[in-house]
Amino acid sequence: MFPEEVLEHVFSFLNSHTDRNTASLVCKSWYEMERWCRKRVFIGNCYAVNPRVVIRRFPEVKSVELKGKPHFADFNLVPEGWGGYVYPWIVEIARAYPWLEEIRLKRMVVTDECLEIVAKSFRNFRVLVLESCEGFSTDGLAAVAANCRNLRVLDLRECEVEELSGHWLSHFPDSFTSLESLNMACLGSEVSFSALERLVARSPNLKTLRLNRTVPIEKLSTLLQRAPQLVDFGTGAYSAEIRQDVYSRLADAFSRSKNLKSLSGFWDVTPAYLPAIYSVCSQLTSLNLSYAATRSPDLTKIVSQCYNLQRLVVLDYIEDTGLNTVSMSCKDLRELVVFPSDPFVGEVDVLLTEQGLVSVSQGCSKLQSVLYFCHQMSNSALISISKNRPNLTCFRLCIIEPRVPDYVTHEPLDVGFGSIVENCKQLTRLSMSGLLTDRVFEYIGTHAKNLDMLSIAFAGDSDLGLHHVLSGCDSLRKLEIRDCPFGDKALLANASKLEKMRSLWMSSCLVSFGACKLLGQKMPGLNVEVIDERENVNSLPEYVPVEKVYIYRTVSGQRFDTPDFVRIMGKDKDDLYNLS
Amino acid sequence: MDVTLGLLPDSPAGDDGGGVPSGGSTTVKSILTKEDNNKNNMVMCSEVSSSYPVGDQNLGDLELGLGLSIGGGGGGGLKGKVVAGGGGWSQYARILTAKDFKQNSCSSSSCSVSIPNSATDSVSPTNGNSVVGWPPVSKAHRMPSLANENKSPTGNRISVTEQTKSKNRTVVINDYSNEKARISDKKYRSVKVNMDGSLIGRKVDLNAHTSYEMLAQTLEEMFFRRRSSTEAAKSSRLLDGTSEFVLTYEDKDGDCMLVGDVPWQMFLSSVKRLRIMKNSESNELAPRFQESHERRRTDVV
Secondary structure, X not given: OOOHHHHHHHHOOOOOHHHHHHHHOOOHHHHHHHHHHOOEEXXXXXXXXXXXXXXXXXXXXXXXXXXXXXXXXXXXXXOOOOOOEOHHHHHHHHHHOOOOXXXXXXXXXXXXXXXXXXXXXXXXXXXXXXXXXXXXXXXHHHHHHHHXXXXXXXXXXXXXXXXXXXXXXXXOOOOOOOOOEEEOOOOOOOOOHHHHHHHHHOOOOOOEEEOXXXXXXXXXXXXXXXXXXXOEEEOOEOOOOOOHHHHHHHXXXXXHOOOOOEEEOOEOOOHHHHHHXXXXXXXXXXEEOOOOOOOHHHHHHHHOOOOOOOEEEEEHHHHHHHHXXXXXXXXXXXXXXXXXXXXXXXXXXXXXXXXXXXHHHHHOOOOOEEEEEEOOOOHHHHHHHHHHOOOOOEEEEEEOOOXXXXXXXOOOOHHHHHHHHHHOOOOOEEEOOOOOOXXXXXXXXXXXXXXXXXXXXXXXXXXXXXXXXXXXOOOOOEEEEEOOOOEHHHHHHOHHHHOOOOEEEEEOOEOEHHHHHHHHHHOOOEEEEEEOOOOOHHHOOOOOEOOEEEEEEOOOOOOOOOOOOEEEOOOOHHHHHOOO | OOOOOOOOOOOOOOOOOOOOEOOOOOOOOEEEEEEOOOOOEEEEEEXXXXXXXXXXXXXXXXXXXXXXXXXXXXXXXXXXXXXXXXXXXXHHXXXXXXXXXXXXXXXXXXXXXXXXXXXXOOOOHHHOOOOOOOOOOOHHHOOOOOHHHHOOOOOOOOOHHHHHHHHOOOOOOOOHHHHHHHHOOOOOOEEEEEEOOOOOOEEEEHHHOOOHHHHHHHHHHHHHOOOOHHHHHOOOHHXXXXXXXXXXXXXXXXXXXXXXXXXXXXXXXXXXXEEEEEHHHHHHOOOOHHHHHHHOOOOOO
């Protein structure tokens, strides 16, 4: 038996949540020890547990991370008003953790009132990261700016913010000098440039600065000069009439930014200004040009100089030729993301095909993570990719037209994706598209033993497909499905599996109201939420499929903040007495 | 936390009446066969332990229960029992063969099963219809292309009014024309709406509406939960003064104004947030209230 101090010291080396969770299961004394020294809490589903329960177990927390809406909310599949309100959490943690330093939220509804509480409750508050959140305005930001005297990080990633004014930035007091990271890229309103410049000038530790679109290109050099220590820089709109003096100043400022490793922004790019960044290309480990609507030659010229690039996010304007250059020049590449420039256009005038991905998989031996949008794919390409890169951990392929077969053989893409899961044994995340039958799910169930998250759309033939996945994928925690002919049988047969997962989303499938009710009745550890906006939903018979169902494990029982289009099935007292 | 299921009222302790679980903790193989179109028997074996060797035989008739487990994987897990489940789960707890799954199967190229809100047709944009949320690109990464900047919006994009009609809810989904409007200088037009007496504020996208009537109907659905289509035909109660609430807004100057006085476009350009105010409080409105009370009857779009 080790004395507590030794155990505590040992635990301080355990940083991952899973390690800590495992350690706490060893024995009662380890549980007790661990809970008193846990500083960071991560809750992957805000409805899986009650804030009070968390607080009771972990009294000394300094950092809280919460996630709210299901992932498909990013694609507008979760109607507004569904939930994910952080307010109840904020109220409790404000009371319980006066020394809290960090809050990280993803896909949650955050109101100005929440931000005001945060601003006023935590004396040593340091880090606020809001990713894909909504519900607040620039007033809330102003409250944070004005009151969080020790703030280090204010990171707004892809949030929907009500823009009341740009003055929020001016609320940082003159005495405020601790800023290390500011990401305001998602905001639309113009901030006072002089306030911004003064803020940058008095923040010697500023490492990350991601501007929003309204900061003009002429002003960039001023900011870069004020912050030569910057590591991560996001420009504003990168466009203007080409003026030699502006260009020279900008190029000069970039060349002096010796610490710059990451670039992003580049809205509305004027291609003639792109060469200004050439001097830093070889330093870059991360480059996001996904807002740069410029053609392949410009993009290729840039990436050809990025010898140390590890992460590239780009539009399909890069085309196969550009990706070929990537495969030859960016030998350290770990992550590739290619977004579609115009997802809805029928005529494909961008020359990006499966070949681009194949060449990157050939040339970039460290490639682990792929998100790729394209218009065509073949089994042979997928097989090549899987053989080139067995070290893939995340493979997300979106062929823009649903149910499109192998463009060469016209067969389903089962074999191709099967090869991916068979060869890439460390694969933890997979998204599939194209024409897929139940067979691909058989492959997945057989081989994808490390798969943690799976996204399926417009695929499969029958319940057998879903059954393969639920019964075979031992590590599966998140499953999201849309528009597949999966129904009650597979779901009910694998009900116990659902308690081992964080969540299951099924929309536009064949799961009936009756099955949802039964599942909710039988599984007290699950919330079975039927999300259905049809007007006559209360009069539909039980065999009718629901529009959407979201099932997640929880220890806090059903929630009471649901809108009228969400029903938590099988939890009414009447239902419980009606077990058939 | 140890979750015990105790599903069936008549199952004694120790008897996993629900049959063998199909999750990763079982010690019995679950074996399903499937006959594909070419009549090649494919035996899919999801092996979870090596207790039972697998032959090449067609094991489609093996009596394996694939029901629910008892306990969170612990509690003796699996006793290797081959049980036909009893009680209410019998229909699910018995063997599942390919026959069970065949009912919903369809040919791979087209699915004739009716799936709610699914696109069973091709989603080629030339159809004039986009599918909600497809392709899966988040709002932040949807952007106008170079190629399209000079084109006028085609029938590719669902108009927002169509979307609103089909769903009775205001959600801006896949509305590319809105995206372009946003890029071309018009700011994101979602405003906060608070109702007196209600704790949770909502947001409404003004760009998704074309008239006061439409906006009021949306708000009534949001806050008063009125959804029947018969009531939709009547004019909005919020606007005509028959409700106990009135609809007001805060304009650029911070003044509280009654909604409906000015032309719609002018309203759009000056509104900052909306408030559904109790009628009793409406005396605090800007003095125009009395004279505009008469004007509200007319159509202000």
